[in-house]
Amino acid sequence: MTIHTDTRPTLNIIRLANGQGLDLPTYESKGAAGMDLRAAVDADAPTILQPGKRALVPTGFVFEIPEGFEGQVRPRSGLAFKHGLTCLNTPGTIDSDYRGEVKVLLINLGEEPFEITRGMRIAQMVIAPAIQAHICEISEASATARGAGGFGSTGV
Numbered sequence: 001m002t003i004h005t006d007t008r009p010t011l012n013i014i015r016l017a018n019g020q021g022l023d024l025p026t027y028e029s030k031g032a033a034g035m036d037l038r039a040a041v042d043a044d045a046p047t048i049l050q051p052g053k054r055a056l057v058p059t060g061f062v063f064e065i066p067e068g069f070e071g072q073v074r075p076r077s078g079l080a081f082k083h084g085l086t087c088l089n090t091p092g093t094i095d096s097d098y099r100g101e102v103k104v105l106l107i108n109l110g111e112e113p114f115e116i117t118r119g120m121r122i123a124q125m126v127i128a129p130a131i132q133a134h135i136c137e138i139s140e141a142s143a144t145a146r147g148a149g150g151f152g153s154t155g156v
């Protein structure tokens with residue numbers, strides 16, 4: 001017998017005035033890691049992103065990320081592949097104590113202007129565990145086989 005229990009954390013979200021009528025963020029498949037975020041730009045005034053330019057695109061929602069987790073805002077590969085559209089600060093970090101509107105910092109690395117219309121799925125957000133470390137200054141780092149070797153020190 002299989003006992004199914006829903007162990008997913010709850011994500012409370014608050015719809016803002018500019019989010020009225022927008023679909024909620026959605027997991028587009030059963031196993032999708034990220035929920036797609038939609039552009040809450042004005043329906044009558046799409047954002048035109050010129051090549052090389054960036055824009056902070058509103059999503060229309062406040063997300064109450066559960067304590068012990070973060071939201072990671074990441075690009076959608078289809079938009080990146082087809083149009084060169086990506087998130088400049090990827091992954092964007094949404095703190096669990098942030099109570100402002102989640103926004104997506106998009107940049108057009110393609111050759112053509114890109115039109116961002118209302119409701120367009122512009123990015124995705126992954127909910128991931130995030131722990132805070134106890135930060136403790138000490139005088140000397142402990143010895144390891146790697147030591148200070150990095151940046152290719154183990155070869156190719």
Ligand SMILES: O=c1ccn([C@H]2C[C@H](O)[C@@H](COP(=O)(O)OP(=O)(O)OP(=O)(O)O)O2)c(=O)[nH]1
Pocket residue numbers: 073089091092093094095096098101102103104105
């Ligand atoms: O893509 C992003 C990245 C951040 N944020 C919001 C949520 C996050 O909790 C807050 C702060 O982000 P971050 O710590 O990356 O920016 P900062 O430059 O360090 O700003 P702050 O001094 O406010 O922490 O901004 C977004 O809406 N979208």
Ligand SMILES: [Mg+2]
Pocket residue numbers: none
């Ligand atoms: Mg910060």
